[in-house]
Amino acid sequence: MLPxxxxxxxxxxxxxxxxxxxxxQPQQKLTLADGTQIVAGYRTVADQLNTAAxxxxxxxxxxxAVMKEAQYQQSYANTFFTQQALAQGSALxxxxxxxxxxxxxxxxxxxxxxxxxxxxHPNGGHGAIVDIAVPNLYVGDGTTAAPNGYVSIDATTxxxxxxxxxxxxGTRQSAADGILVNVDSDRxxxxxxxxxxxxxxxxxxxxxxxxxxxxxSAIVASxxxxxxxxxxxxxxGNGDGALLRVANGDHVNVKRENVQRATGTLDVGSNxxxxxxxxxxxxxxxxxxxxxxxxxGGSLSLGAGRISLGDISGVNNGLALSGTELAALGGLxxxxxxxxxxxxxxxxxxxGTGQSSIQHLALDxxxxxxxxxxxxxxxxxxxxxxxxxxxxxxxxxxxxSGGALTIQGRRSITLAEGxxxxxxxxxxxxxxxxxxxxxxTGTLQVAGDLNLQAARVTADAxxxxxxxxxxxxxxxxAATAALGTAPIGxxxxxxxxxxxxxxxxxxxxxxxxxxATGRTVDDKxxxxxxxxxxxxxxxxxxxxxxxxxxxxxxxxxxxxGNVDVQTGATLxxxxxxxxxxxxxxxxxxxxxxxxxxxxL
Numbered sequence: 389m390l391p392x393x394x395x396x397x398x399x400x401x402x403x404x405x406x407x408x409x410x411x412x413q414p415q416q417k418l419t420l421a422d423g424t425q426i427v428a429g430y431r432t433v434a435d436q437l438n439t440a441a442x443x444x445x446x447x448x449x450x451x452x453a454v455m456k457e458a459q460y461q462q463s464y465a466n467t468f469f470t471q472q473a474l475a476q477g478s479a480l481x482x483x484x485x486x487x488x489x490x491x492x493x494x495x496x497x498x499x500x501x502x503x504x505x506x507x508x509h510p511n512g513g514h515g516a517i518v519d520i521a522v523p524n525l526y527v528g529d530g531t532t533a534a535p536n537g538y539v540s541i542d543a544t545t546x547x548x549x550x551x552x553x554x555x556x557x558g559t560r561q562s563a564a565d566g567i568l569v570n571v572d573s574d575r576x577x578x579x580x581x582x583x584x585x586x587x588x589x590x591x592x593x594x595x596x597x598x599x600x601x602x603x604x605s606a607i608v609a610s611x612x613x614x615x616x617x618x619x620x621x622x623x624x625g626n627g628d629g630a631l632l633r634v635a636n637g638d639h640v641n642v643k644r645e646n647v648q649r650a651t652g653t654l655d656v657g658s659n660x661x662x663x664x665x666x667x668x669x670x671x672x673x674x675x676x677x678x679x680x681x682x683x684x685g686g687s688l689s690l691g692a693g694r695i696s697l698g699d700i701s702g703v704n705n706g707l708a709l710s711g712t713e714l715a716a717l718g719g720l721x722x723x724x725x726x727x728x729x730x731x732x733x734x735x736x737x738x739x740g741t742g743q744s745s746i747q748h749l750a751l752d753x754x755x756x757x758x759x760x761x762x763x764x765x766x767x768x769x770x771x772x773x774x775x776x777x778x779x780x781x782x783x784x785x786x787x788x789s790g791g792a793l794t795i796q797g798r799r800s801i802t803l804a805e806g807x808x809x810x811x812x813x814x815x816x817x818x819x820x821x822x823x824x825x826x827x828x829t830g831t832l833q834v835a836g837d838l839n840l841q842a843a844r845v846t847a848d849a850x851x852x853x854x855x856x857x858x859x860x861x862x863x864x865x866a867a868t869a870a871l872g873t874a875p876i877g878x879x880x881x882x883x884x885x886x887x888x889x890x891x892x893x894x895x896x897x898x899x900x901x902x903x904a905t906g907r908t909v910d911d912k913x914x915x916x917x918x919x920x921x922x923x924x925x926x927x928x929x930x931x932x933x934x935x936x937x938x939x940x941x942x943x944x945x946x947x948x949g950n951v952d953v954q955t956g957a958t959l960x961x962x963x964x965x966x967x968x969x970x971x972x973x974x975x976x977x978x979x980x981x982x983x984x985x986x987x988l
Contacts, residue, residue: 395451493559518555534577589609598654605660669707690707723750791813832856879899887913909949926968936969947979
């Protein structure tokens with residue numbers, strides 16, 4: 389017996405004492421006109437004899453009948469926890485509709501026979517997740533013996549588990565910001581063949597020291613798995629290691645914490661088949677792959693202690709890919725490059741154009757370095773480009789050259805969280821037909837000139853971004869593009885030897901700082917004719933009530949030259965029409981003049 393509210397659950401009944409039915413005979417029952425059953429019963433205490441002197445009548449009604457007596461608003465756990473995660477921006481947890489988790493952690497022997505798992509999910513939930521954690525794991529084809537010290541299992545046996553997600557090398561648990569992966573295996577070896585592939589909707593291999601996929605092996609994603617939360621490794625410990633993921637779901641981020649770059653190698657041999665919608669190869673030291681990647685336009689994530697691209701002759705550490713190898717990837721929905729130090733470019737390189745188009749390109753590194761002469765150019769293109777650094781700041785610097793780095797985001801370029809440097813180029817060009825956007829808290833330090841070309845330069849709400857160049861900074865307009873409302877309340881500081889705005893910088897109700905640090909009179913802050921520089925306030929309607937975010941702050945500072953707001957330039961810190969307060973304009977030219985000839 390449970391409290392009365394549980395009668396509302398599917399299949400439950402409400403039991404109520406009813407007056408007027410004393411002295412019923414045991415097993416006697418009556419049926420009322422509305423169909424309610426009255427049965428004989430008595431009150432007692434568990435594990436005691438019947439202490440009631442008489443039997444009495446009890447009405448037994450199904451929950452569906454009880455619900456007709458009032459209006460009930462029902463909340464279901466699957467819906468509630470999904471909505472809660474979305475509202476909080478946290479990872480979606482496992483739900484009651486999902487199948488469960490099966491963990492195996494043998495020390496020396498692993499044997500599985502028969503249909504081990506019965507883990508269907510007919511109500512739209514996720515399938516079972518299986519974790520296998522052993523000191524060293526060897527996955528073979530049933531014909532070869534494992535090396536000494538390895539626990540051996542056949543790939544076919546693992547595939548027959550029918551797990552939606554199979555993790556080899558550790559165990560996992562849910563966290564607010566993703567899935568915590570506790571890596572237990574030191575080494576993993578895959579030595580199957582294409583006739584006996586290792587398959588699941590999602591296959592993840594994780595090891596502290598190294599993963600080796602022998603030549604001719606095969607890991608193929610099956611089914612239609614959806615994306616999973618971020619994978620977090622090293623929380624509360626050491627994040628070094630290697631990880632390989634093949635899935636038919638979407639790309640997921642591998643977030644390593646406390647990385648030392650002391651261990652972690654991933655070696656994928658020749659004629660290896662890796663097939664799925666998304667593939668991740670990640671190691672904190674060296675990543676080597678000669679695999680046949682069957683992505684069908686999906687996403688590829690590559691991580692290493694250092695990533696080298698272009699004319700890589702002589703490069704023998706980290707992950708090295710030539711321009712030819714990059715072009716062979718073909719068109720991709722997403723390419724995610726993650727270096728635990730820097731991404732280095734050698735010679736001329738073009739990525740993401742022609743038949744090798746990329747929809748989403750992410751460069752996650754402490755620095756982007758150029759190694760080439762003054763005539764060398766690197767061009768990276770995609771629909772959307774994200775620059776960020778999820779690791780620590782990096783002090784490795786390449787010698788200055790006259791080469792150029794051009795990053796083209798047809799729809800957008802986002803400078804996101806973390807501190808990132810660009811060096812070894814004479815100029816860095818960020819070009820978008822849409823928006824160049826700051827997101828989160830981060831900095832970009834450019835050695836040389838920085839050129840920003842976009843329909844709008846802005847920063848997201850609550851973002852704090854600082855973009856600095858040792859040379860000049862120019863903001864130029866792009867072709868006219870349809871733009872939505874600018875984000876509200878962002879903060880952006882742009883600093884260079886001299887700063888020239890000929891385009892559109894908009895931070896609604898935000899803070900914008902333009903600073904020229906050069907030492908000559910020509911090193912000034914200029915808002916050119918036709919430019920727009922705005923932190924104007926905005927009005928928003930919430931529940932029929934209009935609220936106002938006041939105009940923000942614009943700071944124009946020149947250390948040696950003028951602050952020059954030219955005729956035809958627009959500088960806007962006004963409040964929103966209808967009641968918003970205006971913002972503020974601060975100017976400083978201690979060794980020059982402040983010229984305000986534009987429209988304020």
